[in-house]
Amino acid sequence: MVLFFDADASLLHDDEGRVFDPAARSWRADGSRSPVAEEMSPIEAVRRLQATAARCRVPVAVVGAREARPDQLEAAEALGLQLAGMGLTVLCGGRQGVMEATCRGVARGGGISIGVLPDDDAAAANPFVTVPIATGIGIARNAIVARAALCLVAVGGGYGTISEVAFALQFGRPVFTLLDGPAVPGAIACAGTAQAADAVARVVLGLPPEA
Numbered sequence: 001m002v003l004f005f006d007a008d009a010s011l012l013h014d015d016e017g018r019v020f021d022p023a024a025r026s027w028r029a030d031g032s033r034s035p036v037a038e039e040m041s042p043i044e045a046v047r048r049l050q051a052t053a054a055r056c057r058v059p060v061a062v063v064g065a066r067e068a069r070p071d072q073l074e075a076a077e078a079l080g081l082q083l084a085g086m087g088l089t090v091l092c093g094g095r096q097g098v099m100e101a102t103c104r105g106v107a108r109g110g111g112i113s114i115g116v117l118p119d120d121d122a123a124a125a126n127p128f129v130t131v132p133i134a135t136g137i138g139i140a141r142n143a144i145v146a147r148a149a150l151c152l153v154a155v156g157g158g159y160g161t162i163s164e165v166a167f168a169l170q171f172g173r174p175v176f177t178l179l180d181g182p183a184v185p186g187a188i189a190c191a192g193t194a195q196a197a198d199a200v201a202r203v204v205l206g207l208p209p210e211a
Helices: 042-050 070-085 098-108 138-148 159-170 193-204
Strands: 003-006 011-014 018-021 026-029 038-040 060-064 090-092 113-117 131-134 152-155 175-178
Touching: 003 042, 011 042, 038 042, 042 193, 060 070, 060 098, 060 138, 060 159, 070 090, 070 098, 070 152, 070 175, 070 193, 090 098, 090 138, 098 113, 113 138, 138 159, 152 159, 152 193, 159 175, 175 193
Parallel strands: 060 090, 060 152, 090 113, 113 131, 152 175
Antiparallel strands: 003 011, 003 038, 011 018, 018 026
């Protein structure tokens, strides 16, 4: 599938004569395409749509270990930067490790991160969280992170991450993993942050993951 964006009409078309409906995140037959429409990747298409009134307001979750390896922290920060660059809001557990690295990347990209904390004090959030939400419900907040997300990316992780992945799959949310993220049936392993960002963009656009 080839994507084309008509900036004047703020419409996304494909090469099969369909137009994207942002509200339903689905495609409908249209049969026409503006001659001034510009061909672009899913990531660029999301970036363009996020700058319009048709933006996706549902956040994307990034989860992972508090005690993470350097490569996992680097990947989490890079992913946060890429998601912010697309104009997407990022949801996480708001604490340290992968969560903090992700929020740092989001902050670098000028984006918004939401930290759903297990604590009852917002001060427990890492310093890069834009909006801390102190739930006071402990690890039960994992279900909130999974339920509130459009999709979920797991960067490494232990038992807590496994629970978030399992909740997300149970709730019908697409799950992508990086760098030894939980190998749970239904989760799709990505080779790097670029592939993970592309997978997220495809979820936003109602497209299947690239084979």
